[in-house]
Amino acid sequence: MNNRHLSIKEILGYTVGSIGDSTCYNFVLSFFSFFMITVAGVSPVIAGAIISIAIAWDAVTDPVIGYMVDHSKSRKGKRRPYIFRSLIPMGASIIFMFMNVNLPQTQKNIYFLVLVLVFWTAYTAFNIPYYSFGSVLTDIDSERVKVSAFREVLGYVGIFCASSVPTFLVGCLLKKGFGDSQAWLAAAVVSAAITVVSILIMWRCTKGKEPIEENVDVPSMHARDFFREMWSLMKMRPYLLVIACALFTNVYLTLFNSNLLYYVTFNMGMGETQASAMFTAMNIVSIAFIPFITKAVAVFTKTGVFVACTMFSGIVMILAKFVDINSVVSGCIYVALVGVGTCAYWMCVFNFLYDVIDYDEFKNGKKRDGIIMSYYSFLLKLGGAVAAGIQGILLQKSGFDATLAVQPEGVRSMISSLFTVLPGICMVLASLAIIITPLKDRKMEALRASLEKKRNGEEYPIGEFESIL
Numbered sequence: 001m002n003n004r005h006l007s008i009k010e011i012l013g014y015t016v017g018s019i020g021d022s023t024c025y026n027f028v029l030s031f032f033s034f035f036m037i038t039v040a041g042v043s044p045v046i047a048g049a050i051i052s053i054a055i056a057w058d059a060v061t062d063p064v065i066g067y068m069v070d071h072s073k074s075r076k077g078k079r080r081p082y083i084f085r086s087l088i089p090m091g092a093s094i095i096f097m098f099m100n101v102n103l104p105q106t107q108k109n110i111y112f113l114v115l116v117l118v119f120w121t122a123y124t125a126f127n128i129p130y131y132s133f134g135s136v137l138t139d140i141d142s143e144r145v146k147v148s149a150f151r152e153v154l155g156y157v158g159i160f161c162a163s164s165v166p167t168f169l170v171g172c173l174l175k176k177g178f179g180d181s182q183a184w185l186a187a188a189v190v191s192a193a194i195t196v197v198s199i200l201i202m203w204r205c206t207k208g209k210e211p212i213e214e215n216v217d218v219p220s221m222h223a224r225d226f227f228r229e230m231w232s233l234m235k236m237r238p239y240l241l242v243i244a245c246a247l248f249t250n251v252y253l254t255l256f257n258s259n260l261l262y263y264v265t266f267n268m269g270m271g272e273t274q275a276s277a278m279f280t281a282m283n284i285v286s287i288a289f290i291p292f293i294t295k296a297v298a299v300f301t302k303t304g305v306f307v308a309c310t311m312f313s314g315i316v317m318i319l320a321k322f323v324d325i326n327s328v329v330s331g332c333i334y335v336a337l338v339g340v341g342t343c344a345y346w347m348c349v350f351n352f353l354y355d356v357i358d359y360d361e362f363k364n365g366k367k368r369d370g371i372i373m374s375y376y377s378f379l380l381k382l383g384g385a386v387a388a389g390i391q392g393i394l395l396q397k398s399g400f401d402a403t404l405a406v407q408p409e410g411v412r413s414m415i416s417s418l419f420t421v422l423p424g425i426c427m428v429l430a431s432l433a434i435i436i437t438p439l440k441d442r443k444m445e446a447l448r449a450s451l452e453k454k455r456n457g458e459e460y461p462i463g464e465f466e467s468i469l
Contacts, residue, residue, distance in 0.1 A: 006143055013205030014137060015151040017083075017130055020199035022158025024094055025127075027191040028119060029384050030163055030257040031184075032097060033391065036112060038402045039180045040100045046109055048392025054116040055385030058378055061121050062128070066374025067226050069129050070367075077210035078370070079129030083203050090122035091196040098188035100181035126199065127377050132369035135354045136210060139448060141441075144351055145302070149294045152347050156287045161194045163279035167261065171272035229371055238359060238468070239372065241437045242352045243379045248430035249310075249345050250383025252423040255391060256317070256338065259419040264331070266407045267415055274328050281332035286339040293347050301441040303434060306348040310431040313341025317424025321416060341427055349376075355439045362451045363469060391418055438468045 033051060036042040042050070065082070072078040097115045101108060134147060166187035173183035233239055264275040296305045316337045325331050353376055357369045398414035400407060407415075443465040450460035462469065 011150045017202030018151045018155040019158040020195040022155040023161045024195040026162035044392040044395045048389040050113045051388035052385045062374040062378035066371035069370030079133050082125050082129045086122045086126035091192040093119035094192040095188050098184045128373045132373045135357050135369045156283050160283045164276045167272040167276035238439045239356045241433045245430045245433040246379040247383045248426045251387045252426035254384040254387030255423040262415045263419045267412050278331045278335050282335035282339040285336035286343040289343045302348045309344030310341040313338050314424045314427030321421040355444045
């Protein structure tokens, strides 16, 4: 295995893919529902249903693709072929999803449903092999933290491209006389181009980086084995806690990001340019906070740092419900404080998953990074679906009317809750899931040392981590 230090060039070559990952994921997550409801004329409930159906489809495709990656025997590697084949359908579907097609309402609803199914399937085919790739670059925990730091910085570049750039571009085009449909289509084209180019660069830079020994004695794919592996994973308590954390966090992320534009538009009486400023403030603070989290993880533990940061941001969001956020300055301060927890999540979550992969390999004798990442990917999107469903139902119940420039007081109160207290509660729940995980950092360091001896056929101790087995 890779018990070695990575060069900066190697780290950058891999982590540049997170620009494309963050761009496409956050652009769709933040604006697809808003586009369908306010531009394409889809009802909030139908829009939520479209996103939820797509996630139900992912319940099938995510573990299947993860299983296929684990059992791939390609000479070109287990992961890179899937990444390359996902690029065209992923980029094209982003563009077509943000076209306000002139169709009867039923056909329009079906149009958006088909495209979101294509997008999430293609995203899964990229996302699972991309992040499982990180588990084989190196076995050294400190190097994994370093990779996470670079990936986080470039991930925030992607978030900036997915949030600040589109809202700024849409705002500028609207001022120049373009229609809503034209402005959002232009934003989608830019987001798709950034996604495809950055992932293509990563694909080229990682050539030859997958371990050759992975292609030796890879078992064939069988439906019965697939379901057995699913069941065995669902019995692993440490894994269930990590993916529960992912579920709660991504409900928070979807509610917070998608309702920021609603809040700025209807509660603050402003527009896309001001929303862009708030997104930018959150991204800048999050990037600036990365070195502090990296240092804190080295001094303390990633579990402790994660819990402290996410709990802080969760409490800030809950308390913000009782504060009047009515200016760009107060809005920027709020999203910046929330960004602390978001930064900690993206810095730590993949290392939690890599801990599970190492734990599973030691306990069960299998390296199942693909299928382990698949349920994370599924919960990532399930969180988005749950949030989209909640948002659609609550907006509809509150009396939201997309044709009104000024919404009733009850609607504005609901938008405020969707932007503050509800995502805050989800962030606190995500923090609690990690508090009770048995895979603590020091035990995992001892387990990894014994795992390397086990791979080499040597005698290995288990005393320091016997309790987690």
